[in-house]
Amino acid sequence: MPTTAPAPLQPGDQVAIVCPARKASHEELAAAVTVLESWGLRVVLGESTNVEHHQFGGDDEIRRRDVQQQLDNPAIRAILSARGGYGTTRIIDSLDFSRFPQNPKWVAGFSDITALNCHLLALGHQSIHGVMPLLFHQPGGEESLESLRRALFGEPIVYTVVPHPLNRFGTATGELIGGNLSLLQTLTGTASDVSTAGRILFLEDIDEYLYSIDRMMVHLDRTGKLRNLAGLLVGHFTNPQDNTVPYGQTPNEIIQHYANKYSFPVAHNFPVGHEPQNIALICGREARMTVTESGTLIEYVEG
The missing domain is CATH 3.40.50.10740 (Murein tetrapeptidase LD-carboxypeptidase, N-terminal domain)
Incomplete structure (x- = not known):
């Protein structure tokens, strides 16, 4: 609907x-x-x-x-x-x-x-x-x-993002959904939980331990949140923390590990999250993401 x-x-x-x-x-x-x-x-x-x-x-x-x-x-x-x-x-x-x-x-x-x-x-x-x-x-x-x-004022919005080596090329159309990874996990099974099927998911977080990012991605995957995505936008993971024994992967590499189980397009370093570059995304608005060698394009496909 x-x-x-x-x-x-x-x-x-x-x-x-x-x-x-x-x-x-x-x-x-x-x-x-x-x-x-x-x-x-x-x-x-x-x-x-x-x-x-x-x-x-x-x-x-x-x-x-x-x-x-x-x-x-x-x-x-x-x-x-x-x-x-x-x-x-x-x-x-x-x-x-x-x-x-x-x-x-x-x-x-x-x-x-x-x-x-x-x-x-x-x-x-x-x-x-x-x-x-x-x-x-x-x-x-x-x-x-x-x-x-x-x-807020309903003016046209198109976003272009530079390429990233972990990007997976492709085109996807779906409603935008997402936000803070730890909150998305917290909302699972509550009245605020939402289906991700057929939608473009965007993720960001701050101050999280690398193992915790992995744990939350395991949770998203086990609950089926990744299985039927149209596409994935990986935003800022600001100030990640590590243990005395290094975890061995960056936040982007952790997330890509789980994205690799599926075939949807993926765009990394999308400017959303706890950084000055935090562009506005309309949750629930249908958008098209196009990921190519030239970078990523996000455009809304309806008003």
């Missing part, structure tokens, strides 16, 4: 910034608010911003209530997660999406927000995996920020 896309943003639309996971202060978000206002948007800072409960943007109830309020408010046309960290899975089963189909809106974020991206996709709704307000001004992130703006 085709997924549903919210309407593109228009100048004058109202958007909300919330903290479903880690805390963020108004001072930390001020520069991002200026950027969003320069796009012609009106910004609401949710109840979960500028408060803290240990690491979190308020306790579970504050974060749940804030996200719910923005989901239900018809005046809010997009919800931007201020940052990732940890905490979205603590509240996601308490959120009520029953009214969302009557008032669909963009939800955007990455890392821990993979949980929201996947949960919405499981319900048939598109969302944006992209840079978050706390990172809007990171050096080298200009292209990432512009890609988020284009995704």
Whole structure:
């Protein structure tokens, strides 16, 4: 069944910034608010911003209530997660999406927000995996920020990526799905779990031990998440950790080991993840990936 896309943003639309996971202060978000206002948007800072409960943007109830309020408010046309960290899975089963189909809106974020991206996709709704307000001004992130703006406003998007020696050539068409590898594993068997069959999977992560990346790939493979993929995009695996006895493979080599069991096209070093180059991808949007000697091309095939 085709997924549903919210309407593109228009100048004058109202958007909300919330903290479903880690805390963020108004001072930390001020520069991002200026950027969003320069796009012609009106910004609401949710109840979960500028408060803290240990690491979190308020306790579970504050974060749940804030996200719910923005989901239900018809005046809010997009919800931007201020940052990732940890905490979205603590509240996601308490959120009520029953009214969302009557008032669909963009939800955007990455890392821990993979949980929201996947949960919405499981319900048939598109969302944006992209840079978050706390990172809007990171050096080298200009292209990432512009890609988020284009995704939110419904402008055409085409991505080209340089070749990588581990790439496997081919063409695939399917809905985009994915995000943080550790979150995808965490969501397996929950209400936020999604089928990967016939879809293009993208993966990224940060600070994970190499053996742990292998363990999570084993899990994805054993649960059938790789078997019927249309294609695979391997993003940034930032700051990988190793043991005293070296694991002996890079993150890309680990992932390719499991991809080699199948025949779908694979593109490595795709610019998505915990790096300044973190281009916006629309989860649930049908895309075509073409991998050749010249590199990788990603283009959407429907609106």
